[in-house]
Amino acid sequence: MTSRIEIQDLDFVIEGKQVLHRLSLSLSERRIGVVGRNGSGKSTLARLVAGLTAPTAGKIRINGHDLAKDRRRALQEVGILFQNPEHQIIFPTVGEEIAFGLEQQGYGKAEAASATASVLERFNLGHWKQTYVNTLSQGQKHLVCLMSVVAMAPRLLVLDEPFAGLDIPTKAQLNRYLRLYQGSLLHITHDPSDLAGYEHLIWLDQGRVQLAGPQAEVMSVYQEAMHIQGKADDLAHLSG
Ligand SMILES: Nc1ncnc2c1ncn2[C@@H]1O[C@H](COP(=O)(O)OP(=O)(O)OP(=O)(O)O)[C@@H](O)[C@H]1O
Numbered sequence: 001m002t003s004r005i006e007i008q009d010l011d012f013v014i015e016g017k018q019v020l021h022r023l024s025l026s027l028s029e030r031r032i033g034v035v036g037r038n039g040s041g042k043s044t045l046a047r048l049v050a051g052l053t054a055p056t057a058g059k060i061r062i063n064g065h066d067l068a069k070d071r072r073r074a075l076q077e078v079g080i081l082f083q084n085p086e087h088q089i090i091f092p093t094v095g096e097e098i099a100f101g102l103e104q105q106g107y108g109k110a111e112a113a114s115a116t117a118s119v120l121e122r123f124n125l126g127h128w129k130q131t132y133v134n135t136l137s138q139g140q141k142h143l144v145c146l147m148s149v150v151a152m153a154p155r156l157l158v159l160d161e162p163f164a165g166l167d168i169p170t171k172a173q174l175n176r177y178l179r180l181y182q183g184s185l186l187h188i189t190h191d192p193s194d195l196a197g198y199e200h201l202i203w204l205d206q207g208r209v210q211l212a213g214p215q216a217e218v219m220s221v222y223q224e225a226m227h228i229q230g231k232a233d234d235l236a237h238l239s240g
Pocket residue numbers: 014015017019036037038039040041042043044045
């Protein structure tokens with residue numbers, strides 16, 4: 001069940017700043033990584049793919065749909081996991097948080113409750129149903145967000161640095177789960193090891209695609225370039 005992401009001549013401008021320039025991509029791989037320096041436009045791309053924002057110009061279609069115009073459809077097609085769980089969680093308890101997304105998708109209360117129970121069981125966290133989210137650690141809140149999106153079973157899961165601040169076992173646990181995820185993943189990360197085994201990689205630089213293609217090939221060119229830029233930054237810093 002792979003997803004098709006079609007982007008044509010997409011521009012995105014916010015507060016007078018052009019963040020993405022004439023982006024064109026046609027993607028149907030199941031595992032896609034996105035890398036690039038801070039501010040290169042990765043999170044902006046994630047929000048556009050999820051239909052949370054509309055392009056200034058150009059076109060974006062996910063499985064043929066314009067998700068910015070069809071929120072109901074967007075909930076079926078794409079789930080997004082943000083870097084900061086505080087931006088995602090709105091309900092006091094874990095159970096309510098997970099059930100909410102399902103109700104948004106059209107589940108009745110009873111159906112949503114049973115699907116919530118089953119996702120909690122899948123993660124061996126049945127006892128979290130009544131737990132107050134504000135009593136959980138940052139990593140545990142991440143897990144709540146992940147459970148909420150996977151419960152909705154979107155065809156495409158967009159991950160915007162989902163492992164920031166997670167301890168090694170929690171990250172390993174999330175990674176194991178994501179490896180088994182049946183749908184497509186679009187995964188933004190600064191850590192190349194998160195993308196081991198991925199098929200495709202997009203390298204964004206200053207709002208443009210610098211390079212895109214098979215993951216291993218693009219990654220080695222990207223890492224080499226980052227290594228060189230890292231050295232240059234040090235020298236600039238020293239000479240300043
Ligand atoms: N709401 C906004 N208002 C003004 N500028 C914005 C807004 N959203 C994004 N930008 C600008 O767009 C550029 C790209 O931001 P974006 O968050 O997409 O980058 P990123 O590649 O995800 O960065 P990072 O790796 O640091 O998370 C940045 O220069 C940012 O300041």
